[in-house]
Amino acid sequence: MEIRVMQGIMDVNGEIAKQNRELFLERKITVVNVLASPGAGKTTLIQAICSFLKDIRKVYIIEGDIASSIDAEKFEKSGIPVVQINTGGGCHLDANMLREAVSILKPENGSLILIENVGNLVCPAAFDLGDTLRLLVASVPEGHDKPYKYVSMFSYADAIVLSKTDLLPYIDFDMKMFENGVHALSPKASLFKVSCKTGEGLEDFFDWINKI
């Protein structure tokens, strides 16, 4: 019984995700689903992308949080169009939430939408939103073993940003082990090592952002 109901939910989500994807393709809108643990640096990275693209491409933000609008307020202050989705306890965004947020944002053709998903390395990987790309942010303080423990999420990513590299001197982080895990699970994913604090590695990452 439980399985049948869950299947029903997933079918509906998959159908809406498909419609979202068709709409974005037709209107040449790139939609990046930004995924990470709590506190990995999603918001800071999205802010850096917004600054970089300021005069290049129109950007919209969708903020997913269980509670609060702390991050959405940061973007609103910078004049970037933003919609806050509070899931009210829900551990991930779904395709219908994205559809509703897009209907509020009314994005221009050719624009970029950055979705900050709920901070969670598990559940968001099970819910296709209809996005164009999945960008996983993994931070140095979380440790080099994360790919081995959160296999679905790392396999699900199209690109991976290792953030907070400025903390490498203070943390026992085995880069080789991290890279091996990433390449095993996501052999095609681009891997960027960045520090939004020092700016290290952002140039390569922005080159990639410019092409999506």
Place this chain on the structure above:
Amino acid sequence: MEIRVMQGIMDVNGEIAKQNRELFLERKITVVNVLASPGAGKTTLIQAICSFLKDIRKVYIIEGDIASSIDAEKFEKSGIPVVQINTGGGCHLDANMLREAVSILKPENGSLILIENVGNLVCPAAFDLGDTLRLLVASVPEGHDKPYKYVSMFSYADAIVLSKTDLLPYIDFDMKMFENGVHALSPKASLFKVSCKTGEGLEDFFDWINKI
């Protein structure tokens, strides 16, 4: 329909949690459910507790992970009885998993069981295990805003450890904002600020561990 099925699952979980709790009370076993984001330092803190209690109290470990047995192997090497639970995609442990793990461990009366839950600040707060205490580990690099974003988890905690305080000089962390959030959501919870790297703050925390 979905709600009814979910209610059924929660009823069964609650019933098993109640039985677990009665068993632990009867046998004077303290069971601590250790909760955190991925990479907040749960394993390192549990290792520190094991070292401290080595000659004081019998300790058992239950390791919850979606995949891998990286952490369980660390404890096995130290000769500490450990059971690994792989949830196979599941985002939290449940009361039945705890019951089964305990039946394998066969803990002594008066002992301490430390459960390392799946790294996730959302879902584990919805599933009572029948534990004695919930210990939330929040790490400095995750940022001071976590209590405001993960309200259920912070409200659910009986004690909170702010870990990795050795990184405070390198991170923009507003301690007052963090503390205000913690006290608002968990007014009765003890808050410990520790670094397992330097040992700072561990003495107070171990005093508390000694009393549970």
